Amino acid sequence: MIRWRDGEVLSVRREWAGTVELTVRTKPEGDELPALAYPALVGRPEPGDRVLLNTNALALGLGTGGYALVVALPDRLPPDPDFPGHLVKARYTPLQAVVQGADEQDSPHHDLLREADSLDGMPVVIADLHSALPAICAAVLAARPGTRIAYVMSDGGALPLWFSRTAAELRRAGWLLGSVTVGQSFGGDLEAVTLHTGLLAARHVLGAELTVVSQGPGNLGTGTRWGFSGVSSGEAVNAVAALDGRPVGSLRVSEADPRPRHRGVSHHSLTAYGRVALASADLVVPDLPGPFGDQVRDAVEPLRTRHRVVRVPVDGLLDALRRAPVKLSTMGRGLDEDTAYFLAAAAAGRYAAALLGDR
Structure with missing residues (x-):
């Protein structure tokens, strides 16, 4: 269900709120791919970093989502988050993320x-x-x-x-x-x-x-x-x-x-x-x-x-x-x-x- 690839970051192309766009070379194939990373989830990739990729969107030829997605920086994991949230999104997937909901008990709202x-x-x-x-x-x-x-x-x-x-x-x-x-x-x-x-x-x-x-x-x-x-x-x-x-x-x-x-x-x-x-x-x-x-x-x-x-x-x-x-x-x-x-x-x-x- 997931097309996995191992890769190396060649360059950071551009950034916008919450997202970094990269050029990545897969190993051992040597293919150069556009990729996206969400630093809040996986940390901030830099040139030379090893990245684990999900390439489903590229394989399917999706126009809107035509990127490989960075799943992890296995050699440089980000620190654990430190916040009071307990609202889980993308629940029970391998990449479930914990956020603070405006409506949860620990929220100031x-x-x-x-x-x-x-x-x-x-x-x-x-x-x-x-x-x-x-x-x-x-x-x-x-x-x-x-x-x-x-x-x-x-x-x-x-x-x-x-x-x-x-x-x-x-x-x-x-x-x-x-x-x-x-x-x-x-x-x-x-x-x-x-x-x-x-x-x-x-x-x-x-x-x-x-x-x-x-x-x-x-x-x-x-x-x-x-x-x-x-x-x-x-x-x-x-x-x-x-x-x-x-x-x-x-x-x-x-x-x-x-x-x-x-x-x-x-x-x-x-x-x-x-x-x-x-x-x-x-x-x-x-x-x-x-x-x-x-x-x-x-x-x-x-x-x-x-x-x-x-x-x-x-x-x-x-x-x-x-x-x-x-x-x-x-x-x-x-x-x-x-x-x-x-x-x-x-x-x-x-x-x-x-x-x-x-x-």
């Missing part, structure tokens, strides 16, 4: 979260893919500069938030107030056991006015009706509604995806919002021009029986998207290749910002 039970109407934008995050933020901040935005990452994609250069750059640019990793994901500014306490932590600990929920990079799909990690979008609607928040559904829309099931409105959105979400959300339909816009609007029409379907104009959003501090990319397609995808996410951000008004 435990008293605040122990009785917390409401999001106080906070808008929560829910997206299928991680690539929607910067587009949502761009529109929110264009409409309402200075809005305090938090990101809650579920565990449908990457487990370590450190893998996301997007989240790191948005935080560095001041576009994100902070992040919370929930379920089996980890590496956020705050950790939480469930999506529910993660949302409450975003609101009451980070002080967010608006929160975005999505899985991390590298979602999983199988081409079946139910076998995709994005079903969590519907579950997120239920969680937000249960906590007295305002769920805002961002649609996964594409005019360029070669797969018919994702062209127009993706079946991921139609299934998650149409079948999984039991509570009502504001589903944002971007007011796209021409026959494609009609196709998108027609696809969402059956969801009116459960949700509030709202049309949002997209004028000016393209300029806002071009000002993003990160490269916009979804499934290898940039803003110009799949404009409709990013406009749909941005429209949800514009609508959520309008819900805040002047408060």
Whole structure:
């Protein structure tokens, strides 16, 4: 189940929050591979270090996760951590990690979260893919500069938030107030056991006015009706509604995806919002021009029986998207290749910002 390789670090290529990118040469094969290490888990690799690698992602040709992953520096193990956390993530795997949850008893936030039970109407934008995050933020901040935005990452994609250069750059640019990793994901500014306490932590600990929920990079799909990690979008609607928040559904829309099931409105959105979400959300339909816009609007029409379907104009959003501090990319397609995808996410951000008004 794991393709193991022994290797040597040749160079450190670049770094971002929680992550070091390396060039590694395997032994005895002599192959040079791109690799990632998370120093909080394995220590900080340096040129000349021996590293133990997991090369599954490279062997599978994964676009998002096309790296070997450093499992250990066997000749230079890091010191034992010294902190009071006892929340275990990636539980009962050989690399289970212990973190301190915002909601656990030893946390300084435990008293605040122990009785917390409401999001106080906070808008929560829910997206299928991680690539929607910067587009949502761009529109929110264009409409309402200075809005305090938090990101809650579920565990449908990457487990370590450190893998996301997007989240790191948005935080560095001041576009994100902070992040919370929930379920089996980890590496956020705050950790939480469930999506529910993660949302409450975003609101009451980070002080967010608006929160975005999505899985991390590298979602999983199988081409079946139910076998995709994005079903969590519907579950997120239920969680937000249960906590007295305002769920805002961002649609996964594409005019360029070669797969018919994702062209127009993706079946991921139609299934998650149409079948999984039991509570009502504001589903944002971007007011796209021409026959494609009609196709998108027609696809969402059956969801009116459960949700509030709202049309949002997209004028000016393209300029806002071009000002993003990160490269916009979804499934290898940039803003110009799949404009409709990013406009749909941005429209949800514009609508959520309008819900805040002047408060």
